[in-house]
Amino acid sequence: MTVPTVTLPLPDGSTAEMPMIGFGTWRTRGDEAYTATRAALDAGYRHIDTATMYDNEAEVGRALRDSGVPREDVFITTKLLSEDAGREKQALTGSLRKLGVQQVDLWLIHWPPGGLAAPEVWRELIGAQDHGFVRSIGVSNYSPEQIDELTDATGRPPVVDQVPWSPARHDAALLADLRARNVVVEGYGPIKRTPMSAPALLEIAARHGKTPAQVVLRWHLQHRIVIIPKSVRPERIAENIDLFGFALTDAEMQTLDKL
Ligand SMILES: NC(=O)c1ccc[n+]([C@@H]2O[C@H](COP(=O)([O-])OP(=O)(O)OC[C@H]3O[C@@H](n4cnc5c(N)ncnc54)[C@H](OP(=O)(O)O)[C@@H]3O)[C@@H](O)[C@H]2O)c1
Numbered sequence: 174m175t176v177p178t179v180t181l182p183l184p185d186g187s188t189a190e191m192p193m194i195g196f197g198t199w200r201t202r203g204d205e206a207y208t209a210t211r212a213a214l215d216a217g218y219r220h221i222d223t224a225t226m227y228d229n230e231a232e233v234g235r236a237l238r239d240s241g242v243p244r245e246d247v248f249i250t251t252k253l254l255s256e257d258a259g260r261e262k263q264a265l266t267g268s269l270r271k272l273g274v275q276q277v278d279l280w281l282i283h284w285p286p287g288g289l290a291a292p293e294v295w296r297e298l299i300g301a302q303d304h305g306f307v308r309s310i311g312v313s314n315y316s317p318e319q320i321d322e323l324t325d326a327t328g329r330p331p332v333v334d335q336v337p338w339s340p341a342r343h344d345a346a347l348l349a350d351l352r353a354r355n356v357v358v359e360g361y362g363p364i365k366r367t368p369m370s371a372p373a374l375l376e377i378a379a380r381h382g383k384t385p386a387q388v389v390l391r392w393h394l395q396h397r398i399v400i401i402p403k404s405v406r407p408e409r410i411a412e413n414i415d416l417f418g419f420a421l422t423d424a425e426m427q428t429l430d431k432l
Contacts, residue, residue, distance in 0.1 A: 174217040179357050181309045181332045189308055194414050195220030197403030202229050205405055210236035212407045222401040224252035230271035252283040261297035280307040290319035292326035299329050317350040335359040339366035340432035359399040373428050381419045391416045392429045
């Protein structure tokens, strides 16, 4: 299965490819996190989303090693706990050790520390990138204005903003604002934040012979929003990456934009 990618610019002028479908791992821990991540890698996911906060980096790392999928084939994101502001190096060392990797593909500030942009924390992410411990750096739950603050302070813009997204909270203006800054939008909570039994959604799903979840996820992809759906059930894990071979029409996209 070939999952499309988005291209992330790197400071040296080269680029990195980020698969548009990743596997979300929030609220899975221990054996469940290990088993679900193995199932995701078996199902073809080559992008995993974890965080220091999720307390599952060790299981994600073990699942990756045991899967036999080469490290370089998998895009790994982890996130700095906002409470670890001031202890960024220790936090990253811990993440790399638990994951069992020398570099993560993307390191995000999980939330604006204390609700603020925190350029001093962003400088630490830049340092980690310059030292090669992380390939790309970005933020999560940041507003466009907070992103501007980081860029203005350092000259290095975040390349990704991971924010809540779903048809029910589609915000075309925010999408445009982030894209105007060359920030890739990564949406979280696509399924959880959608009224899955909305008649319009059920009707579109029936028309395509797909599940409502597949329609919602496909809607994100057609908006060029990176998705990281989470499930611990192998059949859903497979379903959530099986999004090709059908396309929503412009009219269906507009219906879902207003869901
Ligand atoms: N940066 C942040 O602040 C932030 C915040 C929240 C989430 N995230 C990331 O985004 C990922 C996704 O968000 P999320 O986990 O909150 O929500 P989500 O992926 O939208 O939804 C997960 C829920 O939907 C169920 N589900 C999964 N596939 C389904 C399907 N095909 N049909 C019906 N139900 C399905 C899951 O249950 P089962 O597991 O029982 O299948 C689970 O209860 C997280 O795992 C995490 O990696 C980031």
